[in-house]
Amino acid sequence: MKRTSILDLARLLSLNPSTISRALNGHPDISDETRERVRTAAATFQYRPNLQARYFRNKNSGLIALILPEMNMFFVPGLMNGVNEALKNSDKSVIIFISDNDPEREKEIIGHCLSWMVEGVLISLSDSTNTLSHLMPLKEAGIPVLLLDKIIESPDFSTLSIDDSDAARLAVTHLTNKGLKAILGIFGHENLIMTRQRMDGFKDALHQSNISFSGYDTLTLNTQDNFEQNLENRLRSTPYDALFVMSDELLMLSLPVIQKLQLYPASLKIVCISDGTLPHRIYPPVTHILHSGFDIGKSGAILLLEMMKGQTITFHKKLSVSLQIAEPNP
Amino acid sequence: MKRTSILDLARLLSLNPSTISRALNGHPDISDETRERVRTAAATFQYRPNLQARYFRNKNSGLIALILPEMNMFFVPGLMNGVNEALKNSDKSVIIFISDNDPEREKEIIGHCLSWMVEGVLISLSDSTNTLSHLMPLKEAGIPVLLLDKIIESPDFSTLSIDDSDAARLAVTHLTNKGLKAILGIFGHENLIMTRQRMDGFKDALHQSNISFSGYDTLTLNTQDNFEQNLENRLRSTPYDALFVMSDELLMLSLPVIQKLQLYPASLKIVCISDGTLPHRIYPPVTHILHSGFDIGKSGAILLLEMMKGQTITFHKKLSVSLQIAEPNP
DNA sequence: ATGAAAGCGCTAACAC
DNA sequence: GTGTTAGCGCTTTCAT
Numbered sequence: 039m040k041r042t043s044i045l046d047l048a049r050l051l052s053l054n055p056s057t058i059s060r061a062l063n064g065h066p067d068i069s070d071e072t073r074e075r076v077r078t079a080a081a082t083f084q085y086r087p088n089l090q091a092r093y094f095r096n097k098n099s100g101l102i103a104l105i106l107p108e109m110n111m112f113f114v115p116g117l118m119n120g121v122n123e124a125l126k127n128s129d130k131s132v133i134i135f136i137s138d139n140d141p142e143r144e145k146e147i148i149g150h151c152l153s154w155m156v157e158g159v160l161i162s163l164s165d166s167t168n169t170l171s172h173l174m175p176l177k178e179a180g181i182p183v184l185l186l187d188k189i190i191e192s193p194d195f196s197t198l199s200i201d202d203s204d205a206a207r208l209a210v211t212h213l214t215n216k217g218l219k220a221i222l223g224i225f226g227h228e229n230l231i232m233t234r235q236r237m238d239g240f241k242d243a244l245h246q247s248n249i250s251f252s253g254y255d256t257l258t259l260n261t262q263d264n265f266e267q268n269l270e271n272r273l274r275s276t277p278y279d280a281l282f283v284m285s286d287e288l289l290m291l292s293l294p295v296i297q298k299l300q301l302y303p304a305s306l307k308i309v310c311i312s313d314g315t316l317p318h319r320i321y322p323p324v325t326h327i328l329h330s331g332f333d334i335g336k337s338g339a340i341l342l343l344e345m346m347k348g349q350t351i352t353f354h355k356k357l358s359v360s361l362q363i364a365e366p367n368p
Numbered sequence: 369m370k371r372t373s374i375l376d377l378a379r380l381l382s383l384n385p386s387t388i389s390r391a392l393n394g395h396p397d398i399s400d401e402t403r404e405r406v407r408t409a410a411a412t413f414q415y416r417p418n419l420q421a422r423y424f425r426n427k428n429s430g431l432i433a434l435i436l437p438e439m440n441m442f443f444v445p446g447l448m449n450g451v452n453e454a455l456k457n458s459d460k461s462v463i464i465f466i467s468d469n470d471p472e473r474e475k476e477i478i479g480h481c482l483s484w485m486v487e488g489v490l491i492s493l494s495d496s497t498n499t500l501s502h503l504m505p506l507k508e509a510g511i512p513v514l515l516l517d518k519i520i521e522s523p524d525f526s527t528l529s530i531d532d533s534d535a536a537r538l539a540v541t542h543l544t545n546k547g548l549k550a551i552l553g554i555f556g557h558e559n560l561i562m563t564r565q566r567m568d569g570f571k572d573a574l575h576q577s578n579i580s581f582s583g584y585d586t587l588t589l590n591t592q593d594n595f596e597q598n599l600e601n602r603l604r605s606t607p608y609d610a611l612f613v614m615s616d617e618l619l620m621l622s623l624p625v626i627q628k629l630q631l632y633p634a635s636l637k638i639v640c641i642s643d644g645t646l647p648h649r650i651y652p653p654v655t656h657i658l659h660s661g662f663d664i665g666k667s668g669a670i671l672l673l674e675m676m677k678g679q680t681i682t683f684h685k686k687l688s689v690s691l692q693i694a695e696p697n698p
Numbered sequence: 699a700t701g702a703a704a705g706c707g708c709t710a711a712c713a714c
Numbered sequence: 715g716t717g718t719t720a721g722c723g724c725t726t727t728c729a730t
Contacts, residue, residue, distance in 0.1 A: 056719095090485055109445035154420075
């Protein structure tokens with residue numbers, strides 16, 4: 039059975055299609071009586087607006103693109119909840135694309151966004167993306183773009199993230215303040231900007247405490263190696279006081295080793311940068327810098343909605359981070 | 369600057385719009401030469417098809433709706449990766465809706481799906497949804513619907529899930545086979561169908577081993593209570609041999625307590641139903657029934673694509689589950 | 699192998 | 715306060 043259109047309602051009520059449209063959209067010109075008649079008829083005949091037609095006519099789409107490099111278990115779910123939270127009382131829907139950390143795929147996706155006439159784009163860059171040139175077509179089309187979390191700063195596009203080096207510095211300083219000196223930093227892939235920044239903060243904090251930094255005090259997750267075995271070897275051979283772990287994923291990977299060697303909490307302190315979930319699922323809870331996916335997602339979506347209203351100038355906003363101290367009192 | 373349309377290309381090449389359309393879509397009637405001219409011009413002028421217009425004209429949308437009750441950290445990311453995997457070589461995009469476990473919101477979302485003319489719906493039901501009547505409008509509109517994971521079986525809609533009671537039975541039997549008798553089952557909200565089914569399997573397995581089941585041997589997560597404290601009290605007061613945990617979320621919640629009391633692995637065996645991530649992040653790894661979000665997502669999306677081609681009859685498919693034994697050999 | 703023309707459902711001038 | 719009309723960009727008959 040064909041679905042009822044505005045034309046059907048118009049014929050039914052002997053009104054003009056435009057009157058139906060106006061009544062349904064709460065146009066002030068329409069009399070209360072007509073509006074009621076139309077609304078009743080629409081409800082009775084289960085009228086559903088055809089959004090394809092509406093958006094086509096209006097040259098927009100009601101769509102916000104969310105482009106993510108991958109689905110992970112900590113940051114992304116929170117981010118999506120945040121985006122959802124910010125948009126649920128708007129009339130925008132989310133069309134989601136996963137780039138699988140492939141810059142080529144990312145470029146394709148930008149093409150889809152243009153074809154879809156999305157009204158705004160939230161994008162967390164793929165790990166190996168190192169330029170924003172593929173985003174220029176969006177800018178040229180006047181589509182607001184906000185880079186989230188995994189960002190590159192440029193004068194062309196606005197960003198929302200945390201200050202990664204600051205986050206790491208804050209975390210590590212918490213350790214050095216306690217007089218801990220033998221600190222192992224655990225990091226992700228080094229080609230990632232975020233990794234390098236967090237590494238900078240890590241080194242900074244060590245310098246400020248006059249702890250000489252040597253390459254032996256970091257462990258980076260490289261694609262093909264056996265991280266767990268490397269970590270175990272390192273922890274067995276060196277009497278570290280403390281661990282700085284740059285992300286939940288890495289903490290998760292490190293956990294079995296730490297448990298196996300029974301280092302925590304007695305002989306090894308831990309701090310990490312985290313979305314706040316995992317640190318509380320470890321006993322005793324782990325002190326961390328809170329890096330909330332929810333906050334980034336929610337603020338990001340709200341900012342994007344703003345950008346979609348009037349043209350804002352490019353900004354680089356950093357969400358402030360704070361230390362969540364979880365250690366029991368001494 | 370206005371984006372180039374088919375009409376623009378037509379004028380440019382002194383051809384008819386229909387010819388352009390045909391050339392771009394690989395219609396066989398078009399001569400190789402014309403096709404090349406058109407393609408070149410399209411590339412030069414950065415022609416992007418306007419999907420709103422195309423889908424409007426074609427009375428479809430290229431959209432698949434993914435409706436989820438919530439974002440969680442274990443099952444959902446895998447599911448989304450699976451869906452993405454299955455769809456990445458199709459021309460379908462995913463429009464995502466989160467119902468926040470609110471049946472009312474779920475109903476609203478169904479309305480959006482109709483308005484968007486989505487071509488198919490993948491839905492995991494909200495926890496408190498107990499009827500499928502709100503999905504009937506989709507059926508009436510001829511839109512294929514596939515229920516994933518959190519399902520209700522009915523003759524009206526196809527489903528893809530695992531056999532939850534079987535999964536639990538398999539897991540618990542692994543414990544009873546080892547002669548373990550004092551088993552505590554940890555479950556989620558009891559109003560959830562999935563919980564009741566896993567509980568059935570749990571009880572079944574105990575019965576089959578002639579272990580008398582009493583209410584004292586389960587702990588259910590109720591909304592407002594302090595799960596961790598309850599679990600701690602229970603574990604302190606009763607010398608359980610083993611734990612059956614029905615989900616990753618619950619295992620995650622239970623972890624700090626288990627670690628605090630230092631029960632695992634020496635005095636407490638654990639089995640759970642899991643997406644396979646968490647059990648390997650615990651030392652030693654935890655034996656589990658693999659309940660893969662990725663598999664459900666991927667198979668689900670593939671099945672939905674099938675359903676979108678020809679009308680399939682209603683089916684209730686169960687993905688087979690298997691025990692992933694992680695204990696070291698004795 | 700290409701052109702002409704119509705129309706998908708909706709909305710926004712512009713009339714009255 | 716309501717009607718008339720035109721058109722968004724695309725595809726698809728039907729013609730030639």
